[in-house]
Amino acid sequence: MRPLPWPRARAAAVLSLCCAAGCRTDEADPKGDGGDTGQAARALEPWQAPAELIGVANIDDDDENGELDWDDGTTLAIDNERVDLPLPADLVAALAEGHSLLLTLSGEVESIRVYADGQLVLGDGMLTAPVPTPTAEALSLQVEFEGFLNVGALDYSVVDETMVEVDAGSIALLSAPLILNHHLQPAEAVMAVDVGGGAWGNAAFIRTFEDTFGESFSTATGGSVGWDVWMQDEIEFATLTAPGKRLDVVINSIRSQNGRYLDRYPTEQLRAPDMAVMTWGDGFPSSQDSFGNMEVTPPLSADGVDYPFGRIYYGDAGYAQVTPELRTLLDAQQVQAPIVLDVSWLCVGHVDEFMTFLPDPDAPRGFRLVYADTRLGFSFLEGQPAELDLPKYDAGHDYPTPGDMLSDTRLRAYNDDLQVNLDANLALLTEELDLQPDEIILIPALFEASPECGGGALSLITGTVNMEVYTDPDGQGAVVLPPDPFFRSDTRDLPSDTFAAEIEALLPASVEVVWTDDWSAYHLAWGEVHCGSNTIRTPTADWWTDARALIGGEL
Numbered sequence: 001m002r003p004l005p006w007p008r009a010r011a012a013a014v015l016s017l018c019c020a021a022g023c024r025t026d027e028a029d030p031k032g033d034g035g036d037t038g039q040a041a042r043a044l045e046p047w048q049a050p051a052e053l054i055g056v057a058n059i060d061d062d063d064e065n066g067e068l069d070w071d072d073g074t075t076l077a078i079d080n081e082r083v084d085l086p087l088p089a090d091l092v093a094a095l096a097e098g099h100s101l102l103l104t105l106s107g108e109v110e111s112i113r114v115y116a117d118g119q120l121v122l123g124d125g126m127l128t129a130p131v132p133t134p135t136a137e138a139l140s141l142q143v144e145f146e147g148f149l150n151v152g153a154l155d156y157s158v159v160d161e162t163m164v165e166v167d168a169g170s171i172a173l174l175s176a177p178l179i180l181n182h183h184l185q186p187a188e189a190v191m192a193v194d195v196g197g198g199a200w201g202n203a204a205f206i207r208t209f210e211d212t213f214g215e216s217f218s219t220a221t222g223g224s225v226g227w228d229v230w231m232q233d234e235i236e237f238a239t240l241t242a243p244g245k246r247l248d249v250v251i252n253s254i255r256s257q258n259g260r261y262l263d264r265y266p267t268e269q270l271r272a273p274d275m276a277v278m279t280w281g282d283g284f285p286s287s288q289d290s291f292g293n294m295e296v297t298p299p300l301s302a303d304g305v306d307y308p309f310g311r312i313y314y315g316d317a318g319y320a321q322v323t324p325e326l327r328t329l330l331d332a333q334q335v336q337a338p339i340v341l342d343v344s345w346l347c348v349g350h351v352d353e354f355m356t357f358l359p360d361p362d363a364p365r366g367f368r369l370v371y372a373d374t375r376l377g378f379s380f381l382e383g384q385p386a387e388l389d390l391p392k393y394d395a396g397h398d399y400p401t402p403g404d405m406l407s408d409t410r411l412r413a414y415n416d417d418l419q420v421n422l423d424a425n426l427a428l429l430t431e432e433l434d435l436q437p438d439e440i441i442l443i444p445a446l447f448e449a450s451p452e453c454g455g456g457a458l459s460l461i462t463g464t465v466n467m468e469v470y471t472d473p474d475g476q477g478a479v480v481l482p483p484d485p486f487f488r489s490d491t492r493d494l495p496s497d498t499f500a501a502e503i504e505a506l507l508p509a510s511v512e513v514v515w516t517d518d519w520s521a522y523h524l525a526w527g528e529v530h531c532g533s534n535t536i537r538t539p540t541a542d543w544w545t546d547a548r549a550l551i552g553g554e555l
Helices: 011-016 089-096 203-216 261-270 324-333 374-382 391-397 402-406 409-433 498-506
Strands: 052-055 083-086 100-107 112-116 119-122 128-130 140-145 151-159 165-175 187-194 217-221 235-242 245-252 275-278 294-296 300-302 305-307 312-316 339-342 355-359 367-373 440-444 447-450 456-459 468-471 478-481 511-513 533-537
Touching (some): 052 083, 052 140, 100 119, 119 128, 187 203, 203 217, 203 468, 235 533, 245 261, 261 275, 300 409, 339 409, 355 478, 367 409, 374 402, 374 409, 409 447, 440 498, 468 533
Parallel strands (some): 245 275, 367 440
Antiparallel strands (some): 112 119, 235 245, 300 305, 355 367, 447 456, 468 478
């Protein structure tokens, strides 16, 4: 943790800048003796300035001119991300009558600016300056930050007409960390790519989302994004918050660059005032740079440490990793200490292929980890009629019946090997998160080897854990959209699906399950529902109080 500097202004600086500030000197004394100026000295109440001022990075585009507001010049009159600091009325009046207010900026000065009624006074190389004489009865300072967890201090000194310091103090400056969203935050909006009907279309998928979420659901047309359906993989939503302020941040993956595929969607459809779009990293991407491979646990305490915003977790394939620039950024935020899981055994290599978290008010800490288990997958198969006709699995996976899956000794051996990887990741999560057995729901799952991935694992039975989680406003329950397993003879008869019934019996009572047809456009293309959708969520905690211990202690 880095120390927070709180330096004080010095009287020498006050004297050196007194004339520039309009201070009255002996030469201006009408008696010429430095004595009584002929007017009563103004008595000022000490400025009850805040001990600290907290803001958010000014990285959106409030005037919608195509430039980040930080880069957009230094005289913008109205900016949603600048933090307003009004001066007391008696101080403003005193400044108009000859007092002077000197400001000094210290700390990470390259990333902080200070304005007086919209005009730059500190920053961009100016570290000490007087506040201009006010021309109105009210005057405010504004503070602007460039990045995340910028630390600084604003010292102030008030001198009267005789160059006597009559008030001084220091205000700590701190900008928000970038915080990624978790599933216990209420959902506000959900989105997906509409590629229409046809054999490889997603018309049924889109229709289910429309029926479930109504006006909260929006789409990008397939043609506008190169028919790239992987909405989750392209973008990750995060937030910056401060008292009275919220800025949503869309982290745009490097998976599709230079305006290809979904790369255009965040800048063309999402960027707006109070919605920033940023990218970290460049170069040749790996599958680990897709954001199905980056998720966040619910808030929890583990090993004596409170994580009020949860902990980030992402996968490392060994031969491929999340781009270093993004890993460095996430580590620097301090409040969501990342956990790295092994995804080398998977074909696509994303953490959302084998786990998710769901809200559950009946759970000890308000959530359950839902986790794939191949042993339960075979136990489920053993309870099914061996000759049950499975037309979807026959056409898509060459397994006409449950009996054909059970009789494939290589399939069983393969899943037994994968279970070792699943158990190792679960052991790591259990240790890092202090998970108890009753906080974990094991879900039947089966994988098959992909020749195209050198034997890496893909879901055979649709990956239930790879679901959309649309959390209720109170954060206690959710509507969840897992992929339809189609484990039935009549693909239109969902109530006859024994796999779906098995899953519904395992999931928390707090969730409403809406089975979603993702078979052609997603499942057979190596993904599921979560991979093809994304969600904006409401921030629910104040990092400056709840996570203060994680970012440098008390100010």
